[in-house]
Each structure stands twice: as structure tokens, then as C-alpha cells.
Amino acid sequence: MIKGKISEIFESIQGEGLFIGERHLFVRFYGCNLTCKFCDTQLNHFEEYEPQQLFEIIQQRRNGSTCVVFTGGEPLLQVAFLKEVAGRTKKTGFKNYLETNGSMPEALEEVIEHMDIVAMDLKLPTSTGMHGFFKAHKRFLEIAMRKDCFLKTVVCLSTEESDIDEMIRLFRENRIHATVVLQPNSQELSIRLFKKIDRFKNRLLDEGIATCMIPQLHKIIGVP
Ligand code: SF4
Structure with missing residues (x-):
């Protein structure tokens, strides 16, 4: 039987993105x-858990939560296990919410039928310090947009305007309709960073892309 590696299971308020403030049950994949x-x-x-074991723990700990958030790490790295668990939670009436870095479109295709909400990180190279993932993001979004989908992108002091150009190109060329949440890097909160985000937000809004700025609430109020 397939087993999944899980780092944490906890109930808390959603601290990021468009569903901020809602009570969710979080399952953090290793x-x-x-x-x-x-x-x-x-x-x-x-x-390590078998799918049925994790499903039973989710049911025990739900404490009124109707939404289970599969987060990480990257949950899609364990897609076969995720599919088993998400199939069970969906059947029981949970809303399935996937938090993902948007780099594994083939894996998303395998579980999308079980997901209700997909929160995809858009990884900007001058924020992450890695190469860009725009090609993978394009394919990922084509699949994710079958469901309720929005994007989160972390903006750092190092983030450059050229990444915003690339993001606008991605939206324009692929008819993407999803809200973008600009998320200030929690380790660099400052007036300088907020001014930069405001500039990026206005550029995206001018392009007709629904955009807002939401900091990580759970880090500000000190909950997990
Ligand atoms: S922030 Fe980056 S490295 Fe950290 S868990 Fe998310 S995708 Fe992985």
C-alpha cells in the first residue's frame, strides 16, 4: 500500500491568499x-501514513473545518498518495484546497478532478533566486483554471520589473483569468517593499489583471 510522508496536520486560520481568515485544516506534505x-x-x-489513516486523522481533527488544505513543501511530489486522500475527503464533503508551487503540471492533471481550489505560486526568478518557471506555469494554469484558481507571488526587495513584464506576457498570451495576490516577503516588510508592490500592482491593474496585495497574516499575528 502506498504511503505518504506528512510533516504536520493542524487546524488554523488561513493566513494567505484570497481565503485569508477562514478556518482550515492544514496537511503539510514533506x-x-x-x-x-x-x-x-x-x-x-x-x-508516514497510508491514505485511509490520514483520512481518518483529518476527520478526527476537522473541528468544524469544511476545507482541507494540502500544502507543503510541494504536495504534488506525492501525487499518487494525494489523489487517494483527496478522493476520500471530497467524497465526505470537504472542500479540497491545493497550495502548490505550480511547477508540476503533469501531476496536477492527475488530481485536478478532486480539487476545488488551486492556489498556485508564481515563482519570479528575481524573488526566488532560481530560474523562471513560466513555461511550466503556463501549462499548469491551463489545467488549474478548470477549478477555482488564483495566483500568489512573493515580492522581495530583489524583485525586478523585468519579472513583472514576463508575468504580464504570460497573462496576455494565454488568456489567463485568475486573480494575482502580491505577497510581500515576510522577512523584508518595509515601506520600500510596500512602495514597490504598489507600483507592480498598478502595472498589473493597468493590464486588466485583477491584483491585490495581501501579507502573510499568520506570521503577523503569530499563529501556525
Ligand atoms: S517557498 Fe519554495 S522552497 Fe519553500 S516550500 Fe515553497 S516552493 Fe518549496
């Missing part, structure tokens, strides 16, 4: 395929 320079996710340990 492991990530990227190395974003601003990453502060602690993935030092994991427990």
Missing part, C-alpha cells in the same frame, strides 16, 4: 522540489 531563497518552511521531520 519535501519540495524547489529552493526559493525566501523559504522559511520547516520540513525537518515526517510521519
Whole structure:
């Protein structure tokens, strides 16, 4: 039987993105395929579960939550396991919410039928310190837009205007209809960073792209 590696299971308020403030049950998958320079996710340990075991824990801990968030790390690295668990939660009436770095479109294709919400990180090279993922993001979004989908992109002091140009091109050339959440790097909160985000936001709005700025609430108020 397939087993999944899970780092944490906890209930909290959603601290990011368009569903900020809602009570969600979080399942943090172990492991990530990227190395974003601003990453502060602690993935030092994991427990192994069979799909049915994890499903039963989710049911026990739901405490009124109707939405289960599969987060990471990168949940799509364990797509066969994710599919098994998400199939069970969906059947029971949970809303399935996937938080993903948007780099694995083939894996998304395998689970999209079970997802209700896809929150995709758009990885800007001058934010992450890695190469761009625009090609993978394009294919990923084509699949994700079958469901309720929005984008989050972390903006750092190092983020350059050229990445925003590339993002606008991605939207224009592929008829993408999804809201963009610009998320200030929590380690660099400052007037300088907010001014930069405001400039980027106005550029995206001028292009007809629905855009807002939302900081990571859970880090500000100190909840997991
Ligand atoms: S994709 Fe997310 S978990 Fe992975 S390195 Fe980047 S910020 Fe960290």
C-alpha cells in the first residue's frame, strides 16, 4: 500500500491568499522540489501514513473545518498518495484546497478532478533566486483554471520589473483569468517593499489583471 510522508496536520486560520481568515485544516506534505531563497518552511521531520489513516486523522481533527488544505513543501511530489486522500475527503464533503508551487503540471492533471481550489505560486526568478518557471506555469494554469484558481507571488526587495513584464506576457498570451495576490516577503516588510508592490500592482491593474496585495497574516499575528 502506498504511503505518504506528512510533516504536520493542524487546524488554523488561513493566513494567505484570497481565503485569508477562514478556518482550515492544514496537511503539510514533506519535501519540495524547489529552493526559493525566501523559504522559511520547516520540513525537518515526517510521519508516514497510508491514505485511509490520514483520512481518518483529518476527520478526527476537522473541528468544524469544511476545507482541507494540502500544502507543503510541494504536495504534488506525492501525487499518487494525494489523489487517494483527496478522493476520500471530497467524497465526505470537504472542500479540497491545493497550495502548490505550480511547477508540476503533469501531476496536477492527475488530481485536478478532486480539487476545488488551486492556489498556485508564481515563482519570479528575481524573488526566488532560481530560474523562471513560466513555461511550466503556463501549462499548469491551463489545467488549474478548470477549478477555482488564483495566483500568489512573493515580492522581495530583489524583485525586478523585468519579472513583472514576463508575468504580464504570460497573462496576455494565454488568456489567463485568475486573480494575482502580491505577497510581500515576510522577512523584508518595509515601506520600500510596500512602495514597490504598489507600483507592480498598478502595472498589473493597468493590464486588466485583477491584483491585490495581501501579507502573510499568520506570521503577523503569530499563529501556525
Ligand atoms: S516552493 Fe515553497 S516550500 Fe518549496 S522552497 Fe519554495 S517557498 Fe519553500
